[in-house]
Amino acid sequence: MTGSSRDSGVRPFPFFRAGAQAHAGESHRPILVLEDVYKYFRRDVPTLKAVNLTIERGEFVFVTGASGAGKSTLLQLIYRKHTVDQGRISFCGRDIARLSSSSIPYLRRNLGIVFQDFQIIEHWSVFDNVAVALEILDMPQRLVRARVAEALERVGLAGRGPERTSDLSGGEQQRVAVARAIVTEPALILADEPTGNLDPHLAIDILTLFEEINASGSTVLFATHDHSLIAKRDHRIISLDDGRVVESRTGLGGWHAAAQAAMAARAAIGA
Amino acid sequence: MNLQSTIRRAKRGFREEFRLYMVAVFSLTVAFLCLGGSMLAVANLNAIGERFGDTGRVTVYLKDDAAGEDISRLGAVLEGLPEVASVEYWKPAEARAHFLEETDLASELSSIPKDAFPASLEVTLRSGRNAPRTSHMVQRIREFRAVQDVERYDGFYRRVDSLVAAGRGIALAVCLLVGIGVLAVIGNTIRLAVARRRREIEVMKLCGATDRFVRDPFVLEGVFQGVASSLVAVAILALVFVLLREQVDSALSVLLGGKSVFLHPLSCLALLGLGAFTGAIGSALSVRRYLAV
Numbered sequence: 001m002t003g004s005s006r007d008s009g010v011r012p013f014p015f016f017r018a019g020a021q022a023h024a025g026e027s028h029r030p031i032l033v034l035e036d037v038y039k040y041f042r043r044d045v046p047t048l049k050a051v052n053l054t055i056e057r058g059e060f061v062f063v064t065g066a067s068g069a070g071k072s073t074l075l076q077l078i079y080r081k082h083t084v085d086q087g088r089i090s091f092c093g094r095d096i097a098r099l100s101s102s103s104i105p106y107l108r109r110n111l112g113i114v115f116q117d118f119q120i121i122e123h124w125s126v127f128d129n130v131a132v133a134l135e136i137l138d139m140p141q142r143l144v145r146a147r148v149a150e151a152l153e154r155v156g157l158a159g160r161g162p163e164r165t166s167d168l169s170g171g172e173q174q175r176v177a178v179a180r181a182i183v184t185e186p187a188l189i190l191a192d193e194p195t196g197n198l199d200p201h202l203a204i205d206i207l208t209l210f211e212e213i214n215a216s217g218s219t220v221l222f223a224t225h226d227h228s229l230i231a232k233r234d235h236r237i238i239s240l241d242d243g244r245v246v247e248s249r250t251g252l253g254g255w256h257a258a259a260q261a262a263m264a265a266r267a268a269i270g271a
Numbered sequence: 272m273n274l275q276s277t278i279r280r281a282k283r284g285f286r287e288e289f290r291l292y293m294v295a296v297f298s299l300t301v302a303f304l305c306l307g308g309s310m311l312a313v314a315n316l317n318a319i320g321e322r323f324g325d326t327g328r329v330t331v332y333l334k335d336d337a338a339g340e341d342i343s344r345l346g347a348v349l350e351g352l353p354e355v356a357s358v359e360y361w362k363p364a365e366a367r368a369h370f371l372e373e374t375d376l377a378s379e380l381s382s383i384p385k386d387a388f389p390a391s392l393e394v395t396l397r398s399g400r401n402a403p404r405t406s407h408m409v410q411r412i413r414e415f416r417a418v419q420d421v422e423r424y425d426g427f428y429r430r431v432d433s434l435v436a437a438g439r440g441i442a443l444a445v446c447l448l449v450g451i452g453v454l455a456v457i458g459n460t461i462r463l464a465v466a467r468r469r470r471e472i473e474v475m476k477l478c479g480a481t482d483r484f485v486r487d488p489f490v491l492e493g494v495f496q497g498v499a500s501s502l503v504a505v506a507i508l509a510l511v512f513v514l515l516r517e518q519v520d521s522a523l524s525v526l527l528g529g530k531s532v533f534l535h536p537l538s539c540l541a542l543l544g545l546g547a548f549t550g551a552i553g554s555a556l557s558v559r560r561y562l563a564v
Contacts, residue, residue: 079477081564102481109479121471123287133478135280138273180478 029093030054031188031219032078037087039073039243047073049243051087055221057187060214062230063223065240071223074240075190078221079111080104092187109137112181112189112218116196118173120165120180126152127161130179137184151183155209171202175209182213189213191222195229203229280488281495284468291464292496298460299500299546300507302453307501307508307542309446311534316439318532327396329409330422332389337417342392345415349394354408359393366391389419454549461493461553469561476564485562489554497550501542509533 032055039048048070055061063071076082077089084097096107113119120129130151134144152158155175160168165176174194181189191210195203207222207229214220224230230237239246285292331349333342342360349358361369366388396405409421465472475485512533520530534542 105476105479105481105484107479108477111479113477119470119474119477121474128283132475135276136475136478136480136484138276184478 029057030090031057031059031092032221033088033090034074035088035090037077037084037089039070039077039082040085041073046085047243048077048240051240051243051245053238053245055188055219057219058214058217060211060220060235061222062233062235062237063221063240064225064227064230064237066225069225069240070243071225071240072192075113075192075221075223078188078190079108079113105136109184110187112184112186114174114177114181114189114191114194116193118170118177118197120173120177122164122166124165125161126157126163126165126168126176129165129176130161130183133180133184147183148179151179154182154212155179171198171205174198174202174206178206178209178213182218186218189218189220191220193223193225195224195226200228204232207233277487277491281491284488284492285495288464288468291467292492295460295464295496296500296503299457299496299550300503302449302456303501303504303542303546304507305449306446306453306545307504307534309442309449310538310542311508311512312442313439313446314534314538315531316435316442319435319438327405328424329394329396329405329412330424331392331394331412332419332422333391333417334419335389337390337419341415341417342390345412345417346392348415349392349412352408354396354404356395356397358395361391361393363388363390457497457549458553458556461496461550462557465489465554465557465561472558472561473564476562482562486555486558489558490551493550493552493554494547495550497546497548497553498543499546500550501546505534505539505542 032053034051034053037048037051038046040046051070051074063074065071073082077084078091078096080096080099089096091107092110099107121132124132127148130148131144134147139147148161149158152161155178157172157175157179160172165173168176174197178194181191189210194210195206198206203226210220210222211233222235237247331345346358346360349355367383370388371383405423409423412418412421472485512531516531523531
């Protein structure tokens, strides 16, 4: 565990950096554990039911399932947009459901979040869109400039900092969002359908970018319903069907197995 | 919290949303102009009220056969009273001349004989006088041998006082209503400006910004908008006041015998303070609804 000394105030949640572990014991502990998690938006109709998952450090995990299966809800529970109704979610050993609202920002500083609709500010420059994540950490401007330049280089936008974000293509805008997510070197990256608005060619590019980020030490949870994308890669797959984890497999055949299991489960429910 | 970062982000907001800023400042300026105008009306009505208070008069008509010694004694007694500011002795001829001058009917009334007017003592009362004390004083004056009659001009002053009081009350009520309206306009203007930038707030919250980190630049921007608007409103009021003062004063001097007054510097400062305060509170409240991300 690496505590940042930049913030002089009391830090209600420790700051974790990707790949860096000062504590030997921490590196063996899973980064994310979900135990019997339930989430209800409507009474008696749980969006997530008895979800049990363990994500190890440095993993690249696909979270898949049909629209409405609960992928986004799962991610939203992790970055505490919503709170679990039942069960427990541990991030780096801390139960995030028990965090006070004033501690949530400190949890999010350990996460990089990328959305389908990019969530970037179009009238800001590329630099400003990425730098905002570091300004929140009260980092000196000199360091901000260096880190942003580095992040833009990693996502293939080197030297594009001064450009207005609205002038970029969809794929480039998503790269800006990825740069913002990785610039703080977070321990866990949550990608909620990041390729949903992109054509297949750009989707592969963005997926490759996330894999490169994963290779540098960040754990990645990549939610998508794009079967073709999942089929092309050899990563662990967590499939959600009607709020339940149906299959959790690793390997190129993982998706097919998960899909078959989902169909079997539906058939069983139908029967 | 880094103040430099807050100022830098507030400046960026100003740069990026310059047109929105100008629209907000314009709307707020109109609102503050209404409020300032109402305050100006109240200030002038107060001044009129005080002026009439200052010019309270009593005329002591003297008997034709009053001895000079009695008149002098009466004058000395009156000058010694705490309610009295000054005492002036008018001979019949002076009273006649003054009447002709005030009524502007010299040609028509020039035939009035010189002795048609009695000699009198014109007593000017101090401001802050009150009716019971004046009545007591008049009662005592009547007891003097040289006194024929005493005119208090009570009816006139009562009417003027009640008119001024009613005007002041109406202006204060308008001021209050305008004040509430101004608060609503400020709140809505800032809320619209903040709503346009809710994506910014969402992004910052998702990146791990604390509520304070998000809120502070908006509050700073709100303070700036409030102060700038109230400053512009005061400047416009002052300009209009200077430009129209001559015409207004000539009309006022004929009707009420006084001059118009501008807002007290403390009132101007209070307007600026209100601008800063409402700007800050309006922004803080508007941002709050978008902080739950």
